[in-house]
Amino acid sequence: MLLIHCPYCDETLPEVEFTYAGEAHIARPENPSEMSDDAWQQFLFMRDNVKGDHFERWRHLHGCGRFFNAVRNTVTDKFLTTYKAGAPRPDLAALKEGQK
Amino acid sequence: MTRFNAFSLLKNAVTGHKGWTEQWPDSQPKAEYDVVVVGAGGHGLGAAYYLAAQHGITNIAVIDKGWLGGGNTGRNTTIIRSNYLYDESARLFDHSVDLWQTLSQELNYNVMYSNRGVLMLAHTVHDVQSFKRHVHANRLNGVDNRWLTPQECKEYCPPINISKTSRYPVMGGALQERAGTARHDAVAWGYARGAAARGVDIIQNCAVTAIRRNPDGSVAGVDTEKGFIKAKKVAVSASGHNTQVMATADVRLPLESMPLQALVSEPVKPIFPCVVMSNAVHAYCSQSDKGELVIGSGTDQYVSYSQRGGLPLIEHTIAAISEVFPIFNRMRMLRKWAGITDNTPDRSPIIGKTPVKNLYVNCGWGTGGFKATPGSAHVFAWTIAKDEPHPINAPFTLDRFRTGRLIDEAAAAAVAH
Numbered sequence: 298m299l300l301i302h303c304p305y306c307d308e309t310l311p312e313v314e315f316t317y318a319g320e321a322h323i324a325r326p327e328n329p330s331e332m333s334d335d336a337w338q339q340f341l342f343m344r345d346n347v348k349g350d351h352f353e354r355w356r357h358l359h360g361c362g363r364f365f366n367a368v369r370n371t372v373t374d375k376f377l378t379t380y381k382a383g384a385p386r387p388d389l390a391a392l393k394e395g396q397k
Numbered sequence: 398m399t400r401f402n403a404f405s406l407l408k409n410a411v412t413g414h415k416g417w418t419e420q421w422p423d424s425q426p427k428a429e430y431d432v433v434v435v436g437a438g439g440h441g442l443g444a445a446y447y448l449a450a451q452h453g454i455t456n457i458a459v460i461d462k463g464w465l466g467g468g469n470t471g472r473n474t475t476i477i478r479s480n481y482l483y484d485e486s487a488r489l490f491d492h493s494v495d496l497w498q499t500l501s502q503e504l505n506y507n508v509m510y511s512n513r514g515v516l517m518l519a520h521t522v523h524d525v526q527s528f529k530r531h532v533h534a535n536r537l538n539g540v541d542n543r544w545l546t547p548q549e550c551k552e553y554c555p556p557i558n559i560s561k562t563s564r565y566p567v568m569g570g571a572l573q574e575r576a577g578t579a580r581h582d583a584v585a586w587g588y589a590r591g592a593a594a595r596g597v598d599i600i601q602n603c604a605v606t607a608i609r610r611n612p613d614g615s616v617a618g619v620d621t622e623k624g625f626i627k628a629k630k631v632a633v634s635a636s637g638h639n640t641q642v643m644a645t646a647d648v649r650l651p652l653e654s655m656p657l658q659a660l661v662s663e664p665v666k667p668i669f670p671c672v673v674m675s676n677a678v679h680a681y682c683s684q685s686d687k688g689e690l691v692i693g694s695g696t697d698q699y700v701s702y703s704q705r706g707g708l709p710l711i712e713h714t715i716a717a718i719s720e721v722f723p724i725f726n727r728m729r730m731l732r733k734w735a736g737i738t739d740n741t742p743d744r745s746p747i748i749g750k751t752p753v754k755n756l757y758v759n760c761g762w763g764t765g766g767f768k769a770t771p772g773s774a775h776v777f778a779w780t781i782a783k784d785e786p787h788p789i790n791a792p793f794t795l796d797r798f799r800t801g802r803l804i805d806e807a808a809a810a811a812v813a814h
């Protein structure tokens with residue numbers, strides 16, 4: 298059972314309260330009508346599918362209902378941090394230093 | 398390699414089984430191959446087998462970072478069926494079911510294919526409508542599938558609870574009688590043995606670290622833990638790790654790797670005659686020849702490479718099994734495990750050429766790859782040999798995610814396969 302910290306509720310809660318929402322920091326296109334098919338393909342479908350530290354979205358579905366971002370290691374499944382939607386990507390090196 | 402037949406079995410039986418020779422040699426890499434297949438699962442070994450057996454290409458290496466058949470080939474629930482909604486999928490999976498029928502004879506290796514039937518239970522009005530639509534679509538495509546009443550479901554599979562008062566009442570079921578199960582390990586072993594007998598090198602415990610390319614962009618070979626191996630063509634069939642392998646050739650894939658868990662019970666006497674799947678309560682179940690109930694459901698929801706998965710999903714699966722088969726609710730489970738499945742957005746595979754010349758990929762099988770092993774391997778071998786897709790895999794391109802011509806089995810079934 299993963300334990301996930303919701304940055305809005307500021308509580309660490311069991312995984313069953315949350316739903317996964319895919320890779321984080323994929324920005325919606327500014328000018329959709331000017332996008333090429335290639336760009337749409339990258340935006341809609343292509344994913345980094347990282348083996349290691351992964352920036353990803355979660356939603357606290359059975360709680361506050363809000364989306365937030367997380368960094369989780371996809372090999373150990375261990376969360377490095379969670380942070381509010383809209384916040385910039387945290388510095389990975391600093392996070393890993395904090396884990397030691 | 399000794400051929401298996403009644404005479405060789407008898408001869409070895411009376412001589413204490415000391416005369417059997419190894420089924421395939423544990424090869425070391427040569428400097429150069431015509432084709433290097435990355436990933437020695439059923440799909441990769443099968444592709445090597447068909448390249449050698451049907452296309453006359455025998456200078457092949459199949460390379461794996463672990464043991465052959467040690468990934469998802471050895472981790473699935475062995476269900477085989479072809480009752481997919483769309484024409485493209487029906488053709489692909491039914492091609493596979495066709496090949497399953499005679500695979501043991503073709504390979505001279507008993508893959509224990511058992512067409513015991515796959516029954517998909519409907520629990521809601523929506524299920525009934527959707528499954529009947531599947532039955533009609535399948536029959537138009539020549540795929541066998543028929544509708545059963547709850548009573549007929551019970552007759553086909555007695556452990557099913559068809560009480561009207563159950564939480565998820567059975568309102569009927571769709572039965573594909575030609576579907577069933579096979580012995581998963583034997584499929585990898587049979588293809589490995591058949592390929593090796595035709596000159597294919599199987600190189601185990603040797604991770605491919607990168608795909609190397611020529612200055613013109615075409616494939617030059619692969620870097621491995623045992624050094625560089627030159628190759629005219631490289632075919633990637635690495636299931637959960639396709640993203641990482643293909644990224645070394647600058648090919649991005651629309652994949653997310655997620656754990657798919659399965660579990661088995663303690664072995665019991667034969668009680669469960671077929672395969673039963675229930676999409677609404679989300680579990681599937683069959684009984685192995687050893688007597689264990691083999692149980693599975695959908696993937697964990699998050700990207701992960703831990704071959705473990707989370708317990709909430711197992712709890713959900715067991716709750717569903719106990720509901721549909723109350724007779725099993727005191728059974729003890731022996732063990733559980735997970736395989737890392739590579740899932741596409743439309744839940745259909747990608748089998749074909751890539752933007753890199755002489756690089757081919759067979760990926761995105763998600764949770765449904767085992768059933769497709771022979772068909773997938775067969776059309777992949779064709780694609781590699783002829784540098785063009787077989788008509789069956791022609792729609793399953795990587796390019797469909799650019800053109801939008803998806804094969805949306807995700808929407809069609811609304812469940813893992």
Ligand SMILES: [Zn+2]
Pocket residue numbers: 303304305306307357360361362363
């Ligand atoms: Zn919250």
